[in-house]
Amino acid sequence: MSRTARLSTPIEGAQLPTVCVPVVFDDDGYVIPQSVPIVLGGQKIPRALSKDWCARQGLKAEPASVVVLRALGESTVVFVSVGNTYSNLENYRLAGAACARCAGEGSLAFFVPTEVIENPRDAVQALVEGALLASYNYKKLDSSSSFDVVPVGVSLPSVQTHNEVVEGVVRGGVVADAVNWAKRLIDTPAGDLSPRELAKQVLKRLESDAHVDVDVWTETRIKQERLGGLLGVGQGSAQPTRLVYATYDPEPGAGLPHVALVGKGVTFDSGGLSIKTGEGMMAMKTDMTGAAVVMAALSVASRLELPVRVTAIAPMTENMTGESATRPGDVLTIRNGMTIEVLNTDAEGRLILADGLSLAVEADPDTIIDVATLTGAQAVALGDEVGAMYVSTDELADDFLAASRRSGELLWRMPLVAKYESHIESDVADMKNIGKAGRAGSISAALLLQRFTDSRPWVHLDIAGPGRCDASRGYLTKGATAFSARTIVEFLTAVAQSNGD
Ligand code: BES
Ligand code: MN
Ligand code: ZN
Numbered sequence: 001m002s003r004t005a006r007l008s009t010p011i012e013g014a015q016l017p018t019v020c021v022p023v024v025f026d027d028d029g030y031v032i033p034q035s036v037p038i039v040l041g042g043q044k045i046p047r048a049l050s051k052d053w054c055a056r057q058g059l060k061a062e063p064a065s066v067v068v069l070r071a072l073g074e075s076t077v078v079f080v081s082v083g084n085t086y087s088n089l090e091n092y093r094l095a096g097a098a099c100a101r102c103a104g105e106g107s108l109a110f111f112v113p114t115e116v117i118e119n120p121r122d123a124v125q126a127l128v129e130g131a132l133l134a135s136y137n138y139k140k141l142d143s144s145s146s147f148d149v150v151p152v153g154v155s156l157p158s159v160q161t162h163n164e165v166v167e168g169v170v171r172g173g174v175v176a177d178a179v180n181w182a183k184r185l186i187d188t189p190a191g192d193l194s195p196r197e198l199a200k201q202v203l204k205r206l207e208s209d210a211h212v213d214v215d216v217w218t219e220t221r222i223k224q225e226r227l228g229g230l231l232g233v234g235q236g237s238a239q240p241t242r243l244v245y246a247t248y249d250p251e252p253g254a255g256l257p258h259v260a261l262v263g264k265g266v267t268f269d270s271g272g273l274s275i276k277t278g279e280g281m282m283a284m285k286t287d288m289t290g291a292a293v294v295m296a297a298l299s300v301a302s303r304l305e306l307p308v309r310v311t312a313i314a315p316m317t318e319n320m321t322g323e324s325a326t327r328p329g330d331v332l333t334i335r336n337g338m339t340i341e342v343l344n345t346d347a348e349g350r351l352i353l354a355d356g357l358s359l360a361v362e363a364d365p366d367t368i369i370d371v372a373t374l375t376g377a378q379a380v381a382l383g384d385e386v387g388a389m390y391v392s393t394d395e396l397a398d399d400f401l402a403a404s405r406r407s408g409e410l411l412w413r414m415p416l417v418a419k420y421e422s423h424i425e426s427d428v429a430d431m432k433n434i435g436k437a438g439r440a441g442s443i444s445a446a447l448l449l450q451r452f453t454d455s456r457p458w459v460h461l462d463i464a465g466p467g468r469c470d471a472s473r474g475y476l477t478k479g480a481t482a483f484s485a486r487t488i489v490e491f492l493t494a495v496a497q498s499n500g501d
Pocket of ligand 1: 344
């Protein structure tokens, strides 16, 4: 099932099968906003819920805690906690998700008390994102049910407030649609999503987006362009390799800030001749998460008409063991002329990203961001909830962490330890593709990538851990998360804003 979000009125909203009311926790229990209708679902809605009552009904203090009230033949009423303030965006995402889960396959309405919310646009966007992301289901594509946002106020909401709510509904809808699109690609079995098919799906989505150009490079072009890392990884597969080069430029020649995105698009990672275990391969259809994420972010930039230039580059290939596969000990020459000794064919992500980053540099952007399910070591270090962020400057780190705080996608800054450069020294090439066994594996991968950034402002996201989740929780659904897509969108939004100041 997937849902769509729309704005509606209290009268329309109250008729839907599930009607949701936000409540805020304080010392005496829960407070219900003044502007929420006095009667909903055939029940009188009080203005406060006592501590005792909440305890009996199981309504707890934490955000997204719910109590569900059913009267025969009436709409189900859900009180949902947004925490102890009306202004925490993550809590709105969690509340939206909790309500969507309560509603099951049916439509629901959410009453938004505009008089007590400082920033209705961002709150509504978060609410919509949470509800729509939680409604994703790989097995069900129909989108007959809706998520109605119902702005209410003690007095009539002002025109400005009304517009902000509309903007929040639109933004949340656009962002969640792109993230759910990426999740669907990531969850698709690798047998159904070859590099060629992935490129086709990306082209299909982006070709109708405004001011977007998409080029799909076939192997002939990839050879002409001398992408030796990408070719080396793909040569063991029967499926042809691709590279998608997409640009969004709403005002060519206007000197808009330019961000280049590079995403790892390994549609299946068997490890190659340095083959993984059966267990180790089970989730490897998700190894193209970076590619899906960067293309989703570019699509959002276009659909929200952000005044920023975006170049998104995604090398797409399958890492297999065919008779032409790259052998441990082989040396590959990357686009920028540097050579890499492949001592472990399972460290393939950095080989294709080296080519991707070299291309990104040539596009002359102000900032480069790459996203990859790069190392198991990242997941060991930070687990499923936190992505590893490597950044070339403190200023860019601050900006990117600010974007992450807004998106709710947790990142932790990791060090680019110069002393570990020795880990990737090679006897026969400029570098080797693995570091010291069991030592700082996520860092040595980042150090290798850094060599292809030409010392430009650069963010590297290693998202092997948070790229998928093993059980639905909050607004995440089991399987693909498309982690970091929303943070990149927040970053692009901030870059666009700062340019106008
Ligand atoms: N795609 C994997 C990383 C990965 C592991 C992502 C688990 C998600 C979950 C990557 O290509 C890989 O195999 N990395 C190796 C590198 C090693 C051989 C230096 C790893 O982490 O084991
Ligand atoms: Mn691998
Ligand atoms: Zn991989």
